[in-house]
Amino acid sequence: MTVLWFVLFALILVGYFALEGANIGVGVLLPVLGRGERERARLVSTLGPLVLVGEVWLVAVAGLLFGAFPSVEGHVLSALYPLVVVLLLGWVVRDAGVWFRRRATAPAWRLWCDGLVVTGSITLAFTWGLILYALLVGLHRQVLSPAGILLGLAVTALLAVHGLVFAASKARSRAATLVARRLGPFSKIGVTGFAAVLPALVMVSLRASYLLDNAAPDGTLSTMAWIALPVVPLIAAAQWWAWRAFTRPAPVQSFF
Amino acid sequence: MDALDLARLQFAMTTNLHFLFVALTLGLAPLVAIMQTRHVLTGAAIHEHMTRFWGQIYLINYGVGIFTGLVMEFQFGLNWSGLSHYAGAVFGAPLALETMVAFFLESTLLGLWIFGWHRIPPKAHLALIWLVTLTAYLSAFWIMVANSFLQNPVGVEERDGQLVLTDFGALIGNPHLAWSLPHVVGAALVTAAFVMVAISSYHLFRRTSAAEFFTRSLRTAVVTALIGTILTFVSGHLSVFPAERTQPGKFDAPTIDGPFYTMLGIGDALMLFSILVMLPLLRRDRLARWRCLHPLLIVLIPLPYAASVLGWVSREVGRQPWLIYGKLRVADALTPGITADMILASLIGFAVVLGILVVLDYVLIAGAARRGPDDVALGTPPAADLPTPVAPPDTDVPARSLIGEQG
Numbered sequence: 001m002t003v004l005w006f007v008l009f010a011l012i013l014v015g016y017f018a019l020e021g022a023n024i025g026v027g028v029l030l031p032v033l034g035r036g037e038r039e040r041a042r043l044v045s046t047l048g049p050l051v052l053v054g055e056v057w058l059v060a061v062a063g064l065l066f067g068a069f070p071s072v073e074g075h076v077l078s079a080l081y082p083l084v085v086v087l088l089l090g091w092v093v094r095d096a097g098v099w100f101r102r103r104a105t106a107p108a109w110r111l112w113c114d115g116l117v118v119t120g121s122i123t124l125a126f127t128w129g130l131i132l133y134a135l136l137v138g139l140h141r142q143v144l145s146p147a148g149i150l151l152g153l154a155v156t157a158l159l160a161v162h163g164l165v166f167a168a169s170k171a172r173s174r175a176a177t178l179v180a181r182r183l184g185p186f187s188k189i190g191v192t193g194f195a196a197v198l199p200a201l202v203m204v205s206l207r208a209s210y211l212l213d214n215a216a217p218d219g220t221l222s223t224m225a226w227i228a229l230p231v232v233p234l235i236a237a238a239q240w241w242a243w244r245a246f247t248r249p250a251p252v253q254s255f256f
Numbered sequence: 257m258d259a260l261d262l263a264r265l266q267f268a269m270t271t272n273l274h275f276l277f278v279a280l281t282l283g284l285a286p287l288v289a290i291m292q293t294r295h296v297l298t299g300a301a302i303h304e305h306m307t308r309f310w311g312q313i314y315l316i317n318y319g320v321g322i323f324t325g326l327v328m329e330f331q332f333g334l335n336w337s338g339l340s341h342y343a344g345a346v347f348g349a350p351l352a353l354e355t356m357v358a359f360f361l362e363s364t365l366l367g368l369w370i371f372g373w374h375r376i377p378p379k380a381h382l383a384l385i386w387l388v389t390l391t392a393y394l395s396a397f398w399i400m401v402a403n404s405f406l407q408n409p410v411g412v413e414e415r416d417g418q419l420v421l422t423d424f425g426a427l428i429g430n431p432h433l434a435w436s437l438p439h440v441v442g443a444a445l446v447t448a449a450f451v452m453v454a455i456s457s458y459h460l461f462r463r464t465s466a467a468e469f470f471t472r473s474l475r476t477a478v479v480t481a482l483i484g485t486i487l488t489f490v491s492g493h494l495s496v497f498p499a500e501r502t503q504p505g506k507f508d509a510p511t512i513d514g515p516f517y518t519m520l521g522i523g524d525a526l527m528l529f530s531i532l533v534m535l536p537l538l539r540r541d542r543l544a545r546w547r548c549l550h551p552l553l554i555v556l557i558p559l560p561y562a563a564s565v566l567g568w569v570s571r572e573v574g575r576q577p578w579l580i581y582g583k584l585r586v587a588d589a590l591t592p593g594i595t596a597d598m599i600l601a602s603l604i605g606f607a608v609v610l611g612i613l614v615v616l617d618y619v620l621i622a623g624a625a626r627r628g629p630d631d632v633a634l635g636t637p638p639a640a641d642l643p644t645p646v647a648p649p650d651t652d653v654p655a656r657s658l659i660g661e662q663g
Contacts, residue, residue: 070344
């Protein structure tokens, strides 16, 4: 039962970086890909519903951690206190930019919202690098170390490339397509997706025994499994439908 | 203030802000679903229009519900790791189930609903908003299971200094849950009803062009207010008995009786106002036509919100100093080694960012409400949409059909 919940945890974490990673990458590159208001409007409105179906993977990661690995949740989040706070602030700021952009028409308003999307996305990507580094080397180090900053930059770059290829192949961004052509084998969404999940994948593999040793008792795990597992196919179907549908060209905009 | 006070302040702030948005979300979701159902059944344009306008208000509000909810979820591990350590195997289960079986679906389906206007078949699109509503209520259920456990920890045993779940059925059958869940649902309906009453009254008072639209909306809102206030009243009174039995003297404590009786006063007043004033005046649409009443209907808007906050204060402050009643003190749940400076810094960060977004969101809701049904971005029909003809880079590939258009 512990192994089942560990696998589910790893899958959802990897899913987060593969899917939401692309959204974050598009956000990081918004100033480059969205030259001109019209193209930015199109990109952010494409991003809107994708963010709803992407970020929820991290909500599930945190929820699953609380239910299945409660001691880990308490220990890890509090040990990474400042980083988690910054991650949350970046996350909220990015979401606010996406959510509020189309609520007013003034050019300054939209520029501000784009600024929130970019700032929030960069904060998310960079902080993820710092967090993954802290989890890789152990939690008792300084939050800002040269190697951690390096991984922060690396994760930002990986997500940006993933976002670029995603924008080229799915969001039909002309600017992204031009750049992606020069990337050779790295212009495949499968390749950039794998690169985007790699740091998290390595971290979760290295920390597998820590998670497995600190799982909730079997009574809790099996109760949760009976309730959650039947719903998993539904979630998978809804997610599959959403990602398939959203990445078709949009004839109309709605809300975002 | 020491670390404990700051952590409590931070929790009180995010929880209360979160609930303000959750209340309107939970209350409006079924109403929007009913409006869309009427559109699908009758084909009448007014119902589609109502779905889009009230759906847009619902969505603008929904955003800050997410923002505050994210902070809520992570806050447990940040400030209250003592809770995760001592009772995570019990308290964490309903929260984990909330995110996995409820919110995961809700967020995905909501994305599809927003995106799906004029793109997926009307009946499938209608099913989406009903499923969004259902999963939102499922979320409320699991959250209240978790909260009721804190009020009255049943179905557990303490082993080696940690709580172990022994009877999941007892967690679900907690007497503190049975009436508090309908109470929350009732309060949410009351909130949505009075928001609709106020916005409709504003337009009717100003004699804007959408008279029929808001006369109908007002009718829906009054019926909802009636259902909501009565449900809140009945379930609220019934939920006092288990609280009195397991937490004796709760409502007589000096810190509680002020908020508690003020909440009762607001609830009773809104119920009597719904039954004795708003309902009778629905006959021949007097409520919509009597403009002298409309300023009053507009200024009532903060009352359901105030009652919600006071209700939560009564329920939560009432179990102090316990986090889990009789088992874990709030002071013992604080993350070990956490300093007041750390909490203060994050408190300031969250207060500033969430504070700005909350104010901004209410300004945006007010703006969308004032502009009325003629200016709604949600579900803009293709013909009326702003021109966004950005040619796809590979125009030689014919645009593939969207899901559902060809079955």
